[in-house]
Ligand SMILES: [Zn+2]
């Protein structure tokens with residue numbers, strides 16, 4: 001973490017406090033049963049095991065302490081502030097799904113990730129782990145762009161389809177921008193509140209396709225035929241796998257199928273002799289046959305590979321770690337100065353976090369910036385900057401200071 005002048009940290013804290021004074025945070029439901037934690041500059045959780053009796057107490061804390069990060073438990077407890085964890089007495093928990101751009105790493109991610117070697121000083125673009133000049137291990141400077149968040153949204157929508165169509169969960173959802181790299185889904189309902197830790201792990205395994213057995217999904221070998229679920233009865237993973245398979249065959253992606261199955265491209269072509277007929281066969285419950293006994297192995301490797309490609313990329317630990325605390329919706333994020341804004345599922349599609357979650361609109365600030373690449377924030381691109389002093393809108397200046405790309409303010 002960059003060394004930032006203490007006076008700048010004080011300035012940022014003052015800004016946070018002023019924000020909370022004018023914008024009281026609507027509490028999370030049953031807030032008095034949750035454990036809270038908060039963080040300071042550069043540290044997301046520095047203290048935890050706090051509890052708040054009500055909304056007023058919580059908002060007073062925000063104004064008076066102006067924490068850089070505020071998190072609350074998904075779990076409900078009888079005694080949320082007691083230590084150790086067992087003393088709190090668990091009374092159920094929400095389900096939380098967290099999606100971050102750095103788990104997804106969309107194509108653009110590599111384009112706006114940078115490194116500077118602490119040993120030889122070489123700089124470069126991309127996500128490599130070691131300096132190509134001296135071999136020193138590297139710390140990557142990550143940036144997020146609107147395109148990253150679009151990719152995260154798509155993943156979140158895939159989760160929603162799973163939850164609704166597969167698991168029949170249709171209400172109790174709340175969505176919020178994380179304040180930094182992605183989005184959170186909170187599920188609060190009686191149906192899931194008392195799921196055991198084991199059931200929560202199973203649920204995440206199912207969503208992420210971890211340990212998925214294609215046979216239990218209805219893809220099985222019997223009497224020289226590889227059977228698959230018929231078109232009119234498919235749902236969930238069955239549907240995802242079959243649709244992708246039909247798409248790959250129709251688009252004649254034979255070399256991809258060959259690489260997954262270990263067969264040659266020409267033999268895959270032969271197996272799929274006519275893509276149209278192959279798709280027809282699949283819709284009637286059969287996968288095209290191979291000569292000899294290879295049918296089972298061929299299809300199992302392809303089906304497993306498709307499931308792997310299609311798994312939902314969510315943060316596993318957030319969903320299964322029952323002691324985890326997570327950003328309180330509508331609070332500020334101390335690495336960006338953006339608000340972890342609550343949004344509806346309808347709003348999500350059009351939501352541009354780097355414009356709509358911006359809150360600091362005060363007067364421009366002259367800040368001392370480190371070497372910083374070009375980045376998008378609040379309506380436009382900024383930089384690149386060398387080591388220099390720049391006059392910037394307050395929101396952009398706060399963003400750079402909190403990220404550690406700037407280290408001081410000239411008042
Ligand atoms: Zn180096």
Ligand SMILES: [Zn+2]
Nearest residue numbers: 108109145148
């Ligand atoms: Zn991006």
